[in-house]
């Protein structure tokens with residue numbers, strides 16, 4: 001598989017950090033998936049493709065809902081984590097190494113494509129959306145969940161971009177809800193639900209530890225956090241709890257449909 005520089009950086013980063021993404025990671029809380037998919041009669045959308053599956057929390061959730069799931073990721077160590085989690089949960093998941101920008105599967109092969117907390121690493125989000133559209137059958141659904149920058153808050157958007165890049169240089173960019181709606185529309189999707197909700201992150205020490213941020217980058221990121229402009233402070237609800245810095249991040253859930261007869 002030929003990877004661009006950005007994909008290589010993500011693969012190295014997540015292969016190195018895979019051990020930290022297991023059962024106890026905050027991503028194991030799948031209430032965001034439950035909320036976004038509560039009105040989708042899920043087994044009807046089988047088979048499903050989970051893109052950038054990480055340690056497989058979304059893939060396992062879908063398999064436990066009765067879908068036949070294929071999970072893809074760039075990082076082989078993450079796919080191993082997915083296989084481990086699936087076996088702990090007693091479900092079967094097909095895993096495959098693949099980039100989001102070039103998905104496996106014939107045209108119309110899937111009823112559901114999911115991508116949770118990963119698209120901000122992608123080199124080419126429009127290419128991913130074109131591929132998601134291609135592999136979905138008419139009436140099939142796309143669910144994207146990701147950290148987001150709020151609409152109309154450019155100072156906060158630039159601030160979180162700089163903090164994230166320092167924390168993990170494989171980060172590309174958080175998109176705003178308006179940009180997600182534009183890009184999914186251009187790829188041929190119709191929106192069914194688009195909501196942005198605040199999500200409480202663990203403290204910043206956890207934030208740096210899970211990404212193995214270098215000491216120098218950590219110092220620079222902490223400086224940005226301590227001197228956050230008002231718009232960022234307000235948007236990310238920066239505060240202190242028991243002497244620890246805590247924050248809330250906007251998280252977008254966008255459910256969209258490939259037009260056509262209901263899958």
Ligand SMILES: C[S@@+](CC[C@H](N)C(=O)[O-])C[C@H]1O[C@@H](n2cnc3c(N)ncnc32)[C@H](O)[C@@H]1O
Pocket residue numbers: 007010011014015027028051052053054055056057058059072073074075078098099100101115116117118121122123
């Ligand atoms: C935070 S984890 C994903 C979490 C997971 N989706 C869940 O619900 O628990 C981010 C994952 O994105 C993967 N990734 C980053 N860029 C990618 C790309 N271009 N194509 C495929 N996977 C990618 C990384 O290897 C990593 O495993």
